[in-house]
Amino acid sequence: MAKTWWYVLAVVVALALVVTAARVLDAPDGQVPAPPAQASAPQDQPTDPPGTRGPRGFPGADDTGVPPGTPLTDVVGDQTFAEDGEVVEGKVFYGFVVVTASDVTFRKCVFRGGPTQDVRPLLDTEHARGTVIEDSEFHPTRPSPSIDGIWAARTEIHRSEFRGTVDGIKAHTGTLVQDSYIHDLSWFAADPDQGGGPTHNDGVQAFAGQTGVTLRHNTIDLSTTEDPNAAVQSSADELRVEDNYLDGGACVVNIDHTPLGRPLTGQRVTGNRFGRNSAHECPILLSTRSELRAADGNVWHDTGDPIPAPEQHD
Numbered sequence: 001m002a003k004t005w006w007y008v009l010a011v012v013v014a015l016a017l018v019v020t021a022a023r024v025l026d027a028p029d030g031q032v033p034a035p036p037a038q039a040s041a042p043q044d045q046p047t048d049p050p051g052t053r054g055p056r057g058f059p060g061a062d063d064t065g066v067p068p069g070t071p072l073t074d075v076v077g078d079q080t081f082a083e084d085g086e087v088v089e090g091k092v093f094y095g096f097v098v099v100t101a102s103d104v105t106f107r108k109c110v111f112r113g114g115p116t117q118d119v120r121p122l123l124d125t126e127h128a129r130g131t132v133i134e135d136s137e138f139h140p141t142r143p144s145p146s147i148d149g150i151w152a153a154r155t156e157i158h159r160s161e162f163r164g165t166v167d168g169i170k171a172h173t174g175t176l177v178q179d180s181y182i183h184d185l186s187w188f189a190a191d192p193d194q195g196g197g198p199t200h201n202d203g204v205q206a207f208a209g210q211t212g213v214t215l216r217h218n219t220i221d222l223s224t225t226e227d228p229n230a231a232v233q234s235s236a237d238e239l240r241v242e243d244n245y246l247d248g249g250a251c252v253v254n255i256d257h258t259p260l261g262r263p264l265t266g267q268r269v270t271g272n273r274f275g276r277n278s279a280h281e282c283p284i285l286l287s288t289r290s291e292l293r294a295a296d297g298n299v300w301h302d303t304g305d306p307i308p309a310p311e312q313h314d
Contacts, residue, residue, distance in 0.1 A: 222248025247275025
């Protein structure tokens with residue numbers, strides 16, 4: 001019996017030596033390759049789509065949104081914030097969030113929403129005052145034609161990231177967006193809000209009858225989105241688009257007076273760098289009764305050369 005066990009052991013050792021020798025011969029320079037790494041368990045954490053770093057000098061995934069390592073607490077279900085001065089930090093909202101109070105601040109929060117058939121944003125501050133959003137992220141768990149990032153009024157948005165919604169930001173009176181990143185929005189072939197036609201994706205849309213919308217030093221890149229309308233679509237008075245990287249859309253910036261039927265006041269588009277991915281090779285489109293009060297310093301990002309004069313038609 002002992003001889004039998006020694007025989008079995010000798011055979012096993014010999015086979016092991018043969019396998020090792022074969023691996024050495026197949027490896028470059030005779031080195032034994034490391035054993036294959038085991039796949040890590042899937043993580044239920046959102047990740048940025050590949051290639052989503054902003055252009056040099058402008059915001060991207062590395063410097064917007066929740067900083068890595070921030071402790072986060074899940075909050076499940078729709079939420080309404082109605083207490084003035086509340087500070088909300090380190091939350092992941094799996095539900096839709098509405099603010100009705102004044103001076104509410106969100107820091108290092110993630111807005112994910114949930115399933116819905118209603119047209120609504122992940123965060124709604126239209127009926128609040130003095131809302132501040134810092135270092136936060138907006139990307140839905142279930143993208144649909146119904147979901148935008150934020151509907152904002154009298155709101156400041158800083159160092160935040162928007163992706164996966166139909167529109168990034170619907171901006172009403174007194175909205176400031178600064179040092180933020182809007183990209184990779186979701187396109188759908190059928191959108192009830194567009195009469196069953198395809199979605200009408202805008203990075204930022206500012207509405208007629210609103211005033212004082214400022215977009216400063218953001219990356220608004222809709223070259224990452226299928227068939228987008230515009231990086232910036234506006235019918236608001238006193239629009240300021242300053243120092244941004246802008247790309248994508250039929251025309252990248254579209255300023256349209258027609259919903260009001262009168263000229264828009266105080267349109268300023270200055271110091272921006274434009275990508276070349278508009279469908280009509282059109283950095284700026286003005287409607288026939290729109291004009292820019294200021295338009296200096298707008299250049300192509302790749303060369304630094306001035307962009308052409310705005311196209312003008314309705």
